[in-house]
Structure formats: C-alpha cells, structure tokens
Amino acid sequence: MRALSTLVLLALIAHTSAQLLWPVNQLPFRLAGNGTTAGGPGVHWKEKRAPRIAVIGAGAGGSSAAYFLSHFGKLKDLGLETDVTIYEQADHVGGRSTVVWPWNDDPLSDPRPLGADKNDTLYEPPVEMGASVFVAANKNLVKAVSAFGLELDAYGGEEGQTAAWDGERWVYQEKGSFGWGWWSKIKAVWRYGRSPFTARSLVKSTVDSFLRLYSPDFVSQGAFDSLANFSAATNLAAPASHYADEYLTHEGVGELFTRELISAASQVNYGTPITRIHGVGALVSLAATGATSVRGGNRRIFEEFIGRSGARLRLGETARVQSVLKLDGTKDRRAQWLVKTVSGVGGGTYDAVVLAAPFHQTGIELVNTPAPALIPKQAYVRLFVTFVITNASTPQPSYFDLPPDTRMPNEIFGTFTTPSRHKPTFNSLNYLKALPASIGARFGEGTFHVVKMFSSRSLEPEMLDTLYGAGNVAKVVEKVWFAYPQLAPVRSEDDFAPVRPDEGLYYVNAFERLISTMETETVSAFNVVSLLLNDFFGYTPPTSWAEWDDGDA
Ligand SMILES: Cc1cc2nc3c(=O)[nH]c(=O)nc-3n(C[C@H](O)[C@H](O)[C@H](O)COP(=O)(O)OP(=O)(O)OC[C@H]3O[C@@H](n4cnc5c(N)ncnc54)[C@H](O)[C@@H]3O)c2cc1C
Structure with missing residues (x-):
C-alpha cells in the first residue's frame, strides 16, 4: 500500500x-x-x-x-x-x-523639534x-x-484576531494578532x-x-x-x-x-x-x-x-x-x-x-x-497604502455580510485565488495601534485607532464608511507607490x-x-x-x- x-x-x-x-x-x-x-x-x-x-x-x-x-x-x-x-x-x-x-x-x-529628548513621553512614534x-x-x-x-x-498590531478573507467567507481565523508571520504559526x-x-x-x-x-x-x-x-x-x-x-x-x-x-x-x-x-x-x-x-x-x-x-x-x-x-x-x-x-x-x-x-x-x-x-x-505593482483614523475598534460585520454580534478580526488578509465569485476590496487591513488619549482627543471622544490598509485601488470614502461604520472615520491618509516589480x-x-x-x-x-x-x-x-x-x-x-x-x- x-x-x-x-x-x-x-x-x-x-x-x-x-x-x-x-x-x-x-x-x-x-x-x-x-x-x-x-x-x-x-x-x-x-x-x-x-x-x-x-x-x-x-x-x-x-x-x-x-x-x-x-x-x-x-x-x-x-x-x-x-x-x-x-x-x-x-x-x-x-x-x-x-x-x-x-x-x-x-x-x-x-513633529519632534530637532534635538528634542528621544525619551520624550509625549512624542508618538511614526508608523x-x-x-x-x-x-x-x-x-x-x-x-x-x-x-x-x-x-x-x-511588528504586529493591536491584540485581537487574525483572519484571511476571500470576498465571501473567512478561509482562516486565528485568535491573536501575529503580524506578518501569521502563516508560519x-x-x-x-x-x-x-x-x-x-x-x-x-x-x-x-x-x-x-x-x-x-x-x-x-x-x-x-x-x-x-x-x-x-x-x-x-x-x-x-x-x-x-x-x-x-x-x-x-x-x-x-x-x-x-x-x-x-x-x-x-x-x-x-x-x-x-x-x-x-x-x-x-x-x-x-x-x-x-x-x-x-x-x-x-x-x-x-x-x-x-x-x-x-x-x-x-x-x-x-x-x-x-x-x-x-x-x-x-x-x-x-x-x-x-x-x-x-x-x-x-x-x-x-x-x-x-x-x-x-x-x-x-x-x-x-x-x-x-x-x-x-x-x-520593468512594470511595477501600483499599490495604495491607506491609513484610517477611526473610533471603530474593529471593522463592521455588516460589511462582510455577517450578523451584528460577530466577533470581528482586526487583522485581515485578502486572498484572491479561491473559487469565490466576489473578491476582497483590499489586500490587507491591520489595526496598528490605539492613539494615546492626548492625540485621540483631536478627533473626538473615545479611543481612536490607526489602521493600515493595502489595496490595488484607491479606497472610496463611501466604502470606508461602510467598512468602519458611518461617522466612524475621522481621517484618511493615502500614499500611492510603484512598490515592487511585477514578479513574473x-x-x-x-x-x-x-x-x-x-x-x-x-x-x-x-x-x-x-x-x-x-x-x-x-x-x-x-x-x-x-x-x-x-x-x-x-x-x-x-x-x-x-x-x-x-x-x-
Ligand atoms: C508599501 C511597501 C511595502 C514594502 N514592504 C516591505 C517590507 O515589509 N520589507 C522589505 O524588506 N521590503 C518591503 N518593500 C520593498 C522595499 O521597500 C524595497 O525593496 C527597497 O526599499 C528598495 O530600495 P532601493 O534603495 O533599491 O530603492 P528606493 O527605496 O526606491 O530608492 C531609490 C531612491 O532613488 C531616488 N531617485 C529616483 N530617481 C532619482 C533621480 N533621477 N535623481 C536622484 N534620486 C533619484 C528616489 O527618490 C529614491 O529615494 C516594500 C515597498 C513598499 C512600497
């Protein structure tokens, strides 16, 4: 045998x-x-x-x-x-x-003045x-x-769940936020x-x-x-x-x-x-x-x-x-x-x-x-990197057609090669960190998070509103890269x-x-x-x- x-x-x-x-x-x-x-x-x-x-x-x-x-x-x-x-x-x-x-x-x-004390506790490091x-x-x-x-x-992100999304369903979910090395776990x-x-x-x-x-x-x-x-x-x-x-x-x-x-x-x-x-x-x-x-x-x-x-x-x-x-x-x-x-x-x-x-x-x-x-x-991959400042602690379940009480991941990787008919609208989404109250207060009451997203298209304000909930997006910063070669x-x-x-x-x-x-x-x-x-x-x-x-x- x-x-x-x-x-x-x-x-x-x-x-x-x-x-x-x-x-x-x-x-x-x-x-x-x-x-x-x-x-x-x-x-x-x-x-x-x-x-x-x-x-x-x-x-x-x-x-x-x-x-x-x-x-x-x-x-x-x-x-x-x-x-x-x-x-x-x-x-x-x-x-x-x-x-x-x-x-x-x-x-x-x-924002830190030149020569400022590196241990300045009021200084929020960049991402x-x-x-x-x-x-x-x-x-x-x-x-x-x-x-x-x-x-x-x-390099990780906020505590939470990691998941892979194919546009129709989670193909994989794991408790814990693993950052880049999640698949090795x-x-x-x-x-x-x-x-x-x-x-x-x-x-x-x-x-x-x-x-x-x-x-x-x-x-x-x-x-x-x-x-x-x-x-x-x-x-x-x-x-x-x-x-x-x-x-x-x-x-x-x-x-x-x-x-x-x-x-x-x-x-x-x-x-x-x-x-x-x-x-x-x-x-x-x-x-x-x-x-x-x-x-x-x-x-x-x-x-x-x-x-x-x-x-x-x-x-x-x-x-x-x-x-x-x-x-x-x-x-x-x-x-x-x-x-x-x-x-x-x-x-x-x-x-x-x-x-x-x-x-x-x-x-x-x-x-x-x-x-x-x-x-x-050499053609390069056009990549949109979007930072979202939001008071939503996770994306909205409704965006993924899930019941409102679903426990949502705060680190999501898109996968595009399953048989699903609908494909994800972004490559990745990661809750990097919660802003300290002194900075978050600029945007309103409660905790504000910095979320980083990768996508092959610019993310429309309406799409972000649906993803994080209407009125929950305080600020968006987008950068377009010719990021790396298309590796045929x-x-x-x-x-x-x-x-x-x-x-x-x-x-x-x-x-x-x-x-x-x-x-x-x-x-x-x-x-x-x-x-x-x-x-x-x-x-x-x-x-x-x-x-x-x-x-x-
Ligand atoms: C969004 C994103 C995520 C990435 N993630 C990772 C990662 O997690 N880990 C990783 O290792 N790599 C990652 N990479 C890839 C990595 O950034 C590159 O492989 C690497 O940084 C390229 O370095 P380089 O010095 O060759 O080119 P570049 O960093 O592009 O440097 C070239 C420099 O040349 C300058 N320049 C261009 N034309 C002229 C000119 N005519 N005169 C003078 N100056 C000029 C440009 O301004 C630029 O500063 C990522 C890239 C992107 C965009």
Whole structure:
C-alpha cells in the first residue's frame, strides 16, 4: 500500500513536471561564465587620487552602497579609498522605506523639534508607510541595527484576531494578532494536511541556501555581474522561473493551502496572487517569522549608513539627476561619466556611477552608452497604502455580510485565488495601534485607532464608511507607490538587467527582478561594490559585511 501511494505520488510529480515550461531542476537559460553582453570591467585604476563615485538614490541600495565603499576605503594599506557623492531627489533618505504620522496635520513631517529628548513621553512614534518589516535572516539589516545602536519593535498590531478573507467567507481565523508571520504559526489545520509543514520546510531550505551568500566561501569567489548566475548559485533559479502555484504544487504543497493562504501572503507582500508571481516571490512572502522593524522607522538604518559613510549627500529636488553621459576611455584610461542635475547645480564628472533606483522610474537619460537598451522595461505593482483614523475598534460585520454580534478580526488578509465569485476590496487591513488619549482627543471622544490598509485601488470614502461604520472615520491618509516589480517568472537570462551595464556603470536595482526587499537591495549593493572594487583595484572581499569581524560601525 505504501509502495503504491509512493508510486502514485511519483507519477503525479512526473506529470506535473511535464506540464511545466521547464522542469524545476532544469534552468531556462544556460549559464555561461560570468559574462554578459554588457560593458566590461575596464582597466585598473592608475591615478594617484581616489576614484570619484556618484551614487544615484539614497534608499536601502544607495545608502548601503555608500557605506560599503567607505567600509573598504578604511581598510588599512589596501588603497581602496573612493570619493563618494550621493544624489537623492527626495528631501529625506530612505526611498521606499519611509514613515508617516497620519494623525498629524502634516503627516510627513517629524513633529519632534530637532534635538528634542528621544525619551520624550509625549512624542508618538511614526508608523511605516513603505517597507515595514525585516527578519532575523536579513543579516545586513540585523548587523546594522546592533552596530548603530538602533532599537527594534516587534511588528504586529493591536491584540485581537487574525483572519484571511476571500470576498465571501473567512478561509482562516486565528485568535491573536501575529503580524506578518501569521502563516508560519499555522500548524494543525486538518483541511491542509501536511502542507503547512511542507511549505515551512521549503522556506527553511530556501533561507538556508540564501544565507550562504554571506559566507566567506561564497563572497571570496568574486562578485556577480549576472543575476542569472547569482540566482543559480543561491538555488533560486528554479523557483524564479516558475509561477508560484506551479512551483509549490511540484514541491508537494497542497493546492488548497496554496490558493487560500500562501496566496494571501504573496498578496500582502507583493500585491500579487500566487498565480501571477514567481516562486521566489512566494517563498520570500512566507519567510516572515519574527518580523521586526526599527523603532522610529526602518529608514534610520539608511540614515546611519549615509551619516557614517562620510559621503557627500545632495538632497532634494535640485539634486534630481537628469542625465548621465559617458565620456569614452582609452585602452589605458577608464571611461568617465558626466552627471547633470535638473537644477544644473552640483553635477560633476565621475569615474563610476552606481544607479540605485529603478532605472525606468528615474527619468534619467543615459547618453553614449548601450545601457538603456540592456535594462529591460520593468512594470511595477501600483499599490495604495491607506491609513484610517477611526473610533471603530474593529471593522463592521455588516460589511462582510455577517450578523451584528460577530466577533470581528482586526487583522485581515485578502486572498484572491479561491473559487469565490466576489473578491476582497483590499489586500490587507491591520489595526496598528490605539492613539494615546492626548492625540485621540483631536478627533473626538473615545479611543481612536490607526489602521493600515493595502489595496490595488484607491479606497472610496463611501466604502470606508461602510467598512468602519458611518461617522466612524475621522481621517484618511493615502500614499500611492510603484512598490515592487511585477514578479513574473524569469524566462531567459535577458529578463534580468545586467549588474554592470557598461564600464563604470553599476545597477543595484537589477536585483529587484529576482526579489525586492530592503535586505536584498543591501545584498545587491554589496555585490555592486565588490564588482566595482574588483574592476578598479583587482580586489575581492574575503567575506560579507554582515560576517566581517571588525567591531566596525
Ligand atoms: C508599501 C511597501 C511595502 C514594502 N514592504 C516591505 C517590507 O515589509 N520589507 C522589505 O524588506 N521590503 C518591503 N518593500 C520593498 C522595499 O521597500 C524595497 O525593496 C527597497 O526599499 C528598495 O530600495 P532601493 O534603495 O533599491 O530603492 P528606493 O527605496 O526606491 O530608492 C531609490 C531612491 O532613488 C531616488 N531617485 C529616483 N530617481 C532619482 C533621480 N533621477 N535623481 C536622484 N534620486 C533619484 C528616489 O527618490 C529614491 O529615494 C516594500 C515597498 C513598499 C512600497
């Protein structure tokens, strides 16, 4: 009987493999060395002065690139100094990692006067408007938090119930508010059989193999100029080249669990159901156990990176880069790059440019270089993040067609891939916190809550009134993001942008096509810095910054 069921299982897997475009153990592209059609490394640096590097963008990628450059520049007797200038068009550091005080008249300004006591008890800390959480496996961020003396907050929300909603019914309900890692808590739900365990062990082996990239063995083999090679080396090529539902089925995760719950995880993390996202997107969405965030905002990590790098920071609209022109080199001299800002102020000539923003969103004209043709157009998920200040302690049961006395969850994840005819109107809803009375009093009597919602459309006032109850919505703050790439399966090597599209031009956000998180942008920045140092000085780091044993901060 046991042999028979094994045979049936094997037959099922074989059948599934045959249906896939590429069997999961076979890559859709052939790996060829580390080369691409992009520009080469150029000749080694021969001048006495330190190379001038322009970093465009001060988010996770750009800020960490500047920091890693300064880290290597400080190593004694190695001659790896660089002279770094950062261009950031926003008036703050952090990019998609930023915070908001939705209860204030000016939600984007820090209400605390400069230099105010950090322990001021009247100060209400902000909430994350963009990238919210990271996990213990995110070694660069975890090291930064401890090295820079920042504090962590568990990312959760108010006490209450968590549930997944498919537009017609709760597919899952659990007592307790778990925040991002709720699906990892699912253990004994008989409907799903062993699927939660299978999914968890799949996530664990993916995380374990990803963690290798910080090790001396991995880093000392040299930097990658091709994301296809990187994903193969970290065992991510197979999940990256298949839709998540196909991949998970092949790996033995049941369809019910995948469509009801894993889909809710990919929806809240990447605004995309498992039928339209690649396997890496789904696996990363599930790897959320122990999610935390930095007290006062994750962007504080990136402010620290820049502050400690000693790099020049050009901030604000006048620092928006308009064009980058390649000045050809010779066989003995490296190419240079002329960076111009929209204001005409603060541009300059650089020996390398690190582009740390999604190229097609920057409005930058790249001139005299094949780079624009080598960076594939990448669609991003349009995501609405809405903060609601309400005196309703939960959403209204009537919105969900439930009897008035129903005990309602205050953390709801939408799942869009069940057979239900009606689909949820939002991706997620989370009661973040109750406002202190001193602030709540601005809106009226009673307790006011801050609720964060994700959706693919703007939420109409009428809809919010029905969801929270007429007259219960005191304030709404909305932010529209081009949040992360639409992560369709990677079908060929050319789906990835090159990491070095031309001599002296490096592209951090090439990594986002594989996965988009704060941590992986710092991983990509480390790889870019490692590639740059190799191109200029023939230097290869012996290990990652996360594993660097230097007591350095
Ligand atoms: C709502 C939301 C939720 C998310 N949740 C999470 C999460 O929980 N955990 C997680 O790890 N990740 C999350 N992410 C993804 C994460 O935010 C990104 O992967 C990461 O922050 C990208 O960092 P980056 O530095 O590559 O790009 P960005 O943060 O986009 O930084 C690029 C910077 O370049 C600047 N720039 C652009 N053009 C120019 C120009 N021409 N001149 C000068 N400057 C320019 C921009 O102003 C920007 O500051 C989330 C994203 C969003 C939007």
